[in-house]
Amino acid sequence: MRPVCVLGLGLIGGSVLRAADAAGYPVWGATESALDADAARAEGFSVEPSVADAVRRAASTDALVVLAVPLPAVEPVLREIAALAPECRLTDVVSVKGPVVDAVSRLLPRARYAGGHPMAGLSASGWAASDAELFQDAAWVVTADVEESEEDGAVSATDPTLWREVARLALDCGGQVVPATAAEHDAAVARVSHLPHMMAAVLAAVGADGGPLALTLGAGSFRDGTRVMASRPELVRAMCEGNRQALLDAVDDALGRLGAARGALASTGSVAATVQAGHSARLAWERLTGPREEGVTEVPVTNLARLVALGRAGGRVIDLTDRTAMVRMPQPPSSASGV
Template sequence: MSSAALPQRALVVGCGLIGTSIALALTARGCRVHLRDADPSVAEVAASVGAGTVDPVEDPELVVVATPPSVVPDTVLALLAEFPDAVVTDVASVKRPVAAAVAGTPGERRFVGGHPMAGTERSGPTAGSALLFEGRPWAVVASSQSDETAVESVRALVVALDAVPLVMDAEEHDAAVALVSHVPHVISVLTAGLLVGAPRDHLDLAGPGLRDVTRIAGSPTGMWLQILDSNAGPVRELLAALRLDLDRVLDALDDGGEVLAGRLSDVLDAGRAGTRRIPGKHGEERAEGALVLVPVADRPGALSALMADIGESGVNIEDFRINHEYGRPVGLAQIEVAADRADHLTSSLTERGWPAYR
């Protein structure tokens, strides 16, 4: 827990999903939040949902920049000059451009970059939520010149919003998000693009795997153009490595048979190994789990009844998802539990009338 206290007055510049969510969370914790947006009507909407006030602010202790990525560096510089006593942070998903812009300026000591790894498929101030950051990683990106009190102020913000601060420098951050966010988005978009001209009866065969791969492809194009341009170097390096593996797959498919198996085994095994490296619940090492599958009627109260019966079984849920069946008003609940508890949960739910299976 940071020893720094939350500010009494803050300015949030940019009232989209992230900015409004930060403002809502700060307001809920007793901070007086002032809102500003390039479109004043957007700030008015954010104020109308309880995120703060559009009244002018003279001396904020903290300024949060949540503007589109392309204008973050200039906006940060302008705000450092406008409020010479304030700590300034941002939430852009790429950190090197703003770090380079601030380097060597009088305000460098008061700037600490930030990036919450949180969001939804919705956008705009009405999508904001004070709970958006709970349990989510939040990169705190300080430079060697950042004042320690400024770093502690940003850490205090992160902790107060129930997020998890991860301190790193700008170059390390941008390499990390290229790997865990930007390249996966490109792959998702490329896969979804294949669907545009596909026959409808082919799409009728789609299952949860396709939905998993393409879910994030629906994010706004304009924002992603800015992100990929800002982080082009690390993204290109990873995509070039991926292209080599894709060429190996293509060559193996041309050869087929035993040659295919020999060439593709390493690729497939590496993918399996990679999934095991993704942190599990609470950021812990991913534990071996098992799935219990339960068909659930698509009607009010059915899912809550299932959850109540899982609770009665005494088995803890590690992860949960539901996929709706094709052509039937039924969802298939996929309940991940510790491997040694799956049989017990299956039996317990069966005894309570659920058609559970593994």
């Protein structure tokens, strides 16, 4: 198995190191955090003294490098990689893909790269919170740079061999691979990951505006609706601000829908349309993330455009051979649920 070099050993990077190790990959890491480095070493993991050392070792072994640092640290680390391993195999686990793709194109044009994003938790952080099981059955986006005009064919700017290696690692870490373009990924996570943080921040603040009586009455709906605000503010900011344009679109949609609910409540006293849409959407989410169809669609790994199209329809790659991806689609809506 090709070695894996993980740069950044926080919650996600640490969990990748653990999960890849458990899957049998030769692994090592590096981190700027002496605390995380010491903790990982104490558990017997190989942690290089510096990012440069880890990257040199990756260059000499043709390892797959996993970039697992917060977005603001991506460019400095890419510069280090460019100096030491300009043709490396590279993926990342950063929550926004557009800025990373851009930076890789600029700083590491000869790298073989496919972006990644495992959809896993954030409230806790650091190596101490990392877990080899964190990605079990989680969606893990692996990006493919596919031109719209090429979607009928199999032409792609992403190297399918590298894409397959990254997808293999994601599967071996317990994830289910969702193929997507970087732009579609960013638009999607703006809606289901970054907007939830904005909504949670607003909800928490409106609750606090009600004073101690309101806060002491906050129970299940308030607890769950504000949970992610327990996260470190700088991580939430980096994630949301790094996806600015897509998040603006999502916030505008939310403002429009909340304004419509306000208007209906004020004028007719009813929030039926808002609540029904929310209920149907939640049921649709439960279907998309619940049990899947029995069969699989087999797609040649060289046909990344087809894989991206299936990802757009909710498909997930659940297994890979050397040449073929096995895609499992969501169950169709039942007529009873109405979604």
